[in-house]
Amino acid sequence: xxxxxxxxxxxxxxxxxxxxxxxxxxxxxxxxxxxxxxxxxxxxxxxxxxxxxxxxxxxxxxxxxxxxxxxxxxxxxxxxxxxxxxxxxxxxxxxxxxxxxxxxxxxxxxxxxxxxxxxxxxxxxxxxxxxxxxxxxxxxxxxxxxxxxxxxxxxxxxxxxxxxxxxxxxxxxxxxxxxxxxxx
Amino acid sequence: xxxxxxxxxxxxxxxxxxxxxxxxxxxxxxxxxxxxxxxxxxxxxxxxxxxxxxxxxxxxxxxxxxxxxxxxxxxxxxxxxxxxxxxxxxxxxxxxxxxxxxxxxxxxxxxxxxxxxxxxxxxxxxxxxxxxxxxxxxxxxxxxxxxxxxxxxxxxxxxxxxxxxxxxxxxxxxxxxxxxxxxxxxxxxxxxxxxxxxxxxxxxxxxxxxxxxxxxxxxxxxxxxxxxxxxxxxxxxxxxxxxxxxxxxxxxxxxxxxxxxxxxxxxxxxxxxxxxxxxxxxxxxxxxxxxxxxxxxxxxxxxxxxxxxxxxxxxxxxxxxxxxxxxxxxxxxxxxxxxxxxxxxxxxxxxxxxxxxxxxxxxxxxxxxxxxxxxxxxxxxxxxx
Numbered sequence: 368x369x370x371x372x373x374x375x376x377x378x379x380x381x382x383x384x385x386x387x388x389x390x391x392x393x394x395x396x397x398x399x400x401x402x403x404x405x406x407x408x409x410x411x412x413x414x415x416x417x418x419x420x421x422x423x424x425x426x427x428x429x430x431x432x433x434x435x436x437x438x439x440x441x442x443x444x445x446x447x448x449x450x451x452x453x454x455x456x457x458x459x460x461x462x463x464x465x466x467x468x469x470x471x472x473x474x475x476x477x478x479x480x481x482x483x484x485x486x487x488x489x490x491x492x493x494x495x496x497x498x499x500x501x502x503x504x505x506x507x508x509x510x511x512x513x514x515x516x517x518x519x520x521x522x523x524x525x526x527x528x529x530x531x532x533x534x535x536x537x538x539x540x541x542x543x544x545x546x547x548x549x550x551x
Numbered sequence: 552x553x554x555x556x557x558x559x560x561x562x563x564x565x566x567x568x569x570x571x572x573x574x575x576x577x578x579x580x581x582x583x584x585x586x587x588x589x590x591x592x593x594x595x596x597x598x599x600x601x602x603x604x605x606x607x608x609x610x611x612x613x614x615x616x617x618x619x620x621x622x623x624x625x626x627x628x629x630x631x632x633x634x635x636x637x638x639x640x641x642x643x644x645x646x647x648x649x650x651x652x653x654x655x656x657x658x659x660x661x662x663x664x665x666x667x668x669x670x671x672x673x674x675x676x677x678x679x680x681x682x683x684x685x686x687x688x689x690x691x692x693x694x695x696x697x698x699x700x701x702x703x704x705x706x707x708x709x710x711x712x713x714x715x716x717x718x719x720x721x722x723x724x725x726x727x728x729x730x731x732x733x734x735x736x737x738x739x740x741x742x743x744x745x746x747x748x749x750x751x752x753x754x755x756x757x758x759x760x761x762x763x764x765x766x767x768x769x770x771x772x773x774x775x776x777x778x779x780x781x782x783x784x785x786x787x788x789x790x791x792x793x794x795x796x797x798x799x800x801x802x803x804x805x806x807x808x809x810x811x812x813x814x815x816x817x818x819x820x821x822x823x824x825x826x827x828x829x830x831x832x833x834x835x836x837x838x839x840x841x842x843x844x845x846x847x848x849x850x851x852x853x854x855x856x857x858x859x860x861x862x863x864x865x866x867x868x869x870x871x872x873x874x875x876x877x878x879x880x881x882x883x884x885x886x887x888x889x890x891x892x893x894x895x896x897x898x899x900x901x902x903x904x905x906x907x908x909x910x911x912x913x914x915x916x917x918x919x920x921x922x923x924x925x926x927x928x929x930x931x932x933x934x935x936x
Contacts (some may be wrong), residue, residue, distance in 0.1 A: 444833030445865070452899065454925040462831040472604035474848070479924040498599050 370516050386411060389419065399433055400517060403542035405535040419539075425524035427532050429539060436516050437510055442466035456511055457489035462492070464518075471496040476504075483519075484544055486510040487491060504529040505537065512545045519543055557777040578631055584814055586650070593649035600639070600655065607658055607824065612756065615817040617654065620674050621749040621751060624682070624821075632681045638821070642828040642837070644768050649679040651687035662825035662841055663764045667810035668748070668757035669783035675744030683743065685736045692733075738792055745796045753805030755800065759793045762786065772834070778852050819848050823855055830862060838862050853883035860892055869896045887917035891926065898929050 373432050390406035397419065404410065404419065409428075411418040417431040418424065436447040440463045447456055457478055465473045473495045481490035488510035504525040509518045521536035523529040581587055600606070616636040621629065631653040642659040649655075654677045664670055680686070730742070740872045749755050766786055826841030846852065860876035863869075873896060879889040894909030910926050912931070920926065 374736060446833075450899075452895070452925075454895075461859075462833070466832045467607070471599075471602070475921070478922060480928050496602070500602060536816065 391418075395431075395433065397433060399432070399515060399546055401542075401544045401546065402431065405536055405538060408535070421532060421535070422528070427521070427528045429519070429521050429536055431539075431543075434516050434518075436511065436514055442468075445448055447511065449511070449514065450463045451511060453489040453511070454478075455485050456516070457491060459520075460491065460509060461488075461493075464495075471498070481508055483510050483540060486512055486545060502526070504531055506533070508540060510545070515545075517543075517545060522550065579631065585688070585690060586684070589686050589690060590651040593653065595650045597651075597653050599651060601637075603642050606820070607640045609638070609820065612638060612817055612821065615858065616670070618672055620654075620678060622751045623671060623675050624678060628682055632678075634678055634681065636707050640824070640828060642825055642832055642834065644765055646677050648680040650681060650684065652681045653682070654678065658821050658825040659682070662816070662822045662844075663768075664761065664818070665811060665891045666757060667814040667908055668753040668755075668808060670814060671748045671751060671753045672744060672755070672758035672761055675747040676740045677744075678739040678747070679743040680732065680736070683736075683739060685740065686731050688736065689732055698907060705787075734788070737789070741789060743797065745793070749800055749807070752808050754809050755797060757809060759790065762793055764769040765791070768837075771836070796903045819845065823849070823852070823858075826855075827858055830858060830865070833861050835866055851882055852887045852890070853879040856882065856885065858867065859893070860889060864892055864896060869900070872896060885916055887913045887920055890916065891920070893921075894926070894929070898933070901934040 373525040386409045387412040388410050391404060392401065393404045393410075394401045408419045408421045418439075419429040419431075420427060433475060435451055435525075439446060440459070442464075443459065443462045445459045445465050447459055451459075461475065464470055472532065473492045473493060475546070477492040479490050481488045481518065484488055488508060491507040492505070493507070494502055494504050502525040503522055505520055505522045507518065507520040509516065519540055521529075523532065538548075563875070581590060613636065616638070617634070620634050620636055634654065636651045636654050636656060638661065639655045639657050641657040642662075644663060645658055646654065646656040646660055646662045656673065656677075660673065661670075664673075679858065719887035745755055745758060748758065754834045769786060821846045822841050826845060829835075829838035829841060839859065839862050842855050842862065844853050849855065856875050856879035860872045860874075860879060862872075863875065864872035873893060874895075876889040876893050879886060881892075881918070890909045890913040893915060894906045897903070897909065907930060910930050913920060914923065914926060915932075
C-alpha cells in the first residue's frame, strides 16, 4: 500500500501531473463518498484515490482511498471480509504494511476503534523510516461499509510537518461521509 | 603518574582490542578501483538493511551460521573475503550475498531447511558469489556492453550522473546479489558450492532436497520474485546441475555429515518466528506447516499453539482454532492472547456471555494489552446484552 503511494508520488514528480487547487465540498466521481477539502491545498485524482498536499507530497499528504473489499493487497495474501470486525480489518492493514519490504522500522503507536460519521472503524497511528532514515508518521483511519473499504490517512515527516497540518486532516475526517448503508 | 596510568590503560585496551577482533569487511579492502566502489555500495546497502528493523538478531544463531561458513572455506580465502552471515526477517525463500562478503539469509529459507548439510549447500553457493567476484564480473560485463554510459557514470560527479552511478552499481553490482546473477555465474556458484560442501564432509545429496523444497514453494505460490535458486538459470536447470554433480561424485555422496540435531537446536526459534511472518503475509498453509514442525520439536510451547489457533481463526475454521487456542491456555493459563482470540470467536458467533468471560480474563492477565480499547468496547456490548 505504501509502495502504491510511492508510485503515485513518483507520478506527481512528472511534469504532467494534474495538480489542482482545492477547497470546499468535494464529491468522489464514484458518488460513494463526499468530503470537505481544506483551502490552499492541492489535489491529485488518480483512479480511485484522492491525494492532497499542501507543501508537496514528500513532506505531507492526505490520501483517501476507496477499494472493493475483495481486492487483493500487494504484500499480504489476506483479504478484507464483509463481516470483519474493525479490529480484524486493522490487523489486515497492519500486516499489509509491515510485510512491505520498502517500509523500514515500522512501529505501531496506537491501534484503536474509531467511529467516523457513524461508521464503525479503526484508527492506526504508526511511524516508519525511508531508506535515508527519515521518520514519517501516519494516522490511518479505515472503515468497512458494505462491499467497500475506505481508508483516510495523513502521512507527514514526523519532525515539524506532522503536527503542523494534523488539524486539516481532522477537519477532513469529520466531514467524511459515505453514501452507502451504515454499519454498526 | 596519572598520565602514565592512562597511557598504560589505553595501550592495554588497544592491545586487547587488536587481539580479540577478527577481520571485518572494513579491515580488508580490495585494491581494484571498481571493486572498491562495489564494496562501498555494498556497505551502504548493508547500513540500510541493518537499520531497517528487518534484522533477526540472535547472536548464538549468527555464531553458528558463521561457524558453518568457516568450515567450508580455507582460512586464506576467508582472509581475502571476510564472510559474515546475517539473518533477515523475511518469510520468502531467499538469500543473497554482497561483494564484500556479507551474506543475508532469510528466516524463510532457514525455517524450511532440515539439517546442516542443506545450510552448507546454501552458504557454499552464496560464498562463491563473493569469493569468485561475481558482482565485479557482472559490473564489467555491463560496462563492456554500454561503455559510454558506464564511463560517464563512473567519472562525472554532477548530481544526475551520481544518481546514474548509484543506479548502475545498484543494479549490476551490489544488488545483483539480490536479483540473481547470469546463468553462467549461478552455475559456477552451484558447482564450486557443491565442491566446498563435499570437501567439508557434508552429505551433498541434501543439496538436492533443498532444491525440492524450493520447487514446491515456487509451484504453490507461482513465485515470480527474485529468488536464490529460482532464477538464472531456472530451477529445473539448477536441479540438473545438482544431479550431474552427484553423479560425478558417486560413492562419496552418501557418507557425509548431516548434523540434523545440532542444526535444529540452533535454528528452531527461527521456525516459530518465521511461521508468524508467514501468518502475517497470509501464507496460512506455510504458517501451519512451520508451526506443526516447531511443535514436533517443542511440544509444550503455548505461543506455537496460539499461532496455530490464529491460522485457523483467521481462515474461519473456528472449531479447530478453539482446539489449538485451548491447548495454548492449558499449557500457559497466564498467556493473554489465546483468551482474547477465543473471546473474539464467541463474540462474533453471538455467544456474548462466553466472550465476556474470555475478554475479562485477557484484561485481568494483561491490563496493558495493546488492543485494550477494542476489548473494552466488546465488553461494554456484552454487558448491555
